[in-house]
Amino acid sequence: ADDADAGAGEGSACGSGRRLARFRVGAGAAFNSLGVRLSSEGLSGLEFACGIPGTLGGAIVMNAGAHGQETAAVVESVEVVMPDGQMRTLSADKGELVWGYRKSVFQRGGRFEDAAVAAATLRLAHDAGAREMQLAYAAQRKASQPVTARSCGCIFRNPGEGAPSAGALIDRAGLKGTRVGGVVVSTKHANFLVNEGGASASDLRSLIEKVKATVRDEYGHELREEVLYIPADDADNQV
Numbered sequence: 500a501d502d503a504d505a506g507a508g509e510g511s512a513c514g515s516g517r518r519l520a521r522f523r524v525g526a527g528a529a530f531n532s533l534g535v536r537l538s539s540e541g542l543s544g545l546e547f548a549c550g551i552p553g554t555l556g557g558a559i560v561m562n563a564g565a566h567g568q569e570t571a572a573v574v575e576s577v578e579v580v581m582p583d584g585q586m587r588t589l590s591a592d593k594g595e596l597v598w599g600y601r602k603s604v605f606q607r608g609g610r611f612e613d614a615a616v617a618a619a620t621l622r623l624a625h626d627a628g629a630r631e632m633q634l635a636y637a638a639q640r641k642a643s644q645p646v647t648a649r650s651c652g653c654i655f656r657n658p659g660e661g662a663p664s665a666g667a668l669i670d671r672a673g674l675k676g677t678r679v680g681g682v683v684v685s686t687k688h689a690n691f692l693v694n695e696g697g698a699s700a701s702d703l704r705s706l707i708e709k710v711k712a713t714v715r716d717e718y719g720h721e722l723r724e725e726v727l728y729i730p731a732d733d734a735d736n737q738v
């Protein structure tokens with residue numbers, strides 16, 4: 500890690516004029532632990548990662564985010580292995596890393612969809628309040644989400660600014676508690692579909708379709724999945 504001064508007008512996602520710390524992290528690092536560790540060291544930017552399972556590589560590919568923060572904001576560069584075995588370093592400053600809501604150039608149809616993410620250089624701002632913020636986010640997550648249940652996290656993308664969240668639409672459509680086989684719409688947070696035991700992939704798929712159809716009929720809104728299907732189905736994985 501090395502410190503740098505963002506300097507006025509640099510336009511860093513971490514905030515101009517704040518002291519920054521730079522870390523090179525392997526793609527296999529546990530994202531949840533990274534968020535806890537960095538905020539415990541007084542570094543801000545990944546406080547939201549606490550509670551998100553998976554790896555840094557997966558979080559970069561998905562541009563994971565929560566509480567108004569997202570992975571893209573702290574990524575300075577990404578080291579990738581290309582299909583021909585060559586290593587490349589892709590840089591945000593050179594415009595090689597284009598991000599959107601839960602979207603990156605590493606997803607299907609993206610410029611680097613065939614690249615394997617090996618490591619990333621992250622840039623975080625020194626902030627004495629980082630740990631407190633991370634703990635507050637963790638408490639909010641625990642209070643509002645079924646964190647101990649078996650789920651994929653949020654199934655559907657939020658419709659966008661000004662519109663009700665996907666969870667609110669599903670809740671208002673009266674779908675909390677709706678079940679197909681072993682999968683049920685969480686009564687705690689309607690955007691979570693929970694495996695209560697013995698659920699199959701087709702149970703989950705059927706419940707997703709049922710939720711989409713009900714919300715479409717009630718509100719005329721077409722919910723779109725945030726989760727990706729494996730094996731990939733292009734029609735389903737459009738983001």
Ligand SMILES: Cc1cc2nc3c(=O)[nH]c(=O)nc-3n(C[C@H](O)[C@H](O)[C@H](O)COP(=O)(O)OP(=O)(O)OC[C@H]3O[C@@H](n4cnc5c(N)ncnc54)[C@H](O)[C@@H]3O)c2cc1C
Pocket residue numbers: 526530550551552553554555556557558560561562563564565601605614615616617650651652653727
């Ligand atoms: C309980 C729960 C809570 C969650 N909460 C949130 C949340 O608050 N916000 C949010 O945004 N997401 C949330 N998620 C989803 C989360 O972002 C993803 O599950 C996670 O970040 C994906 O990381 P992973 O390592 O598990 O990747 P995987 O799920 O294994 O992979 C995801 C995609 O990335 C690709 N991929 C993974 N690693 C690499 C790599 N190194 N190089 C190239 N491609 C790669 C895979 O091929 C796949 O297409 C939640 C999920 C769960 C289960």
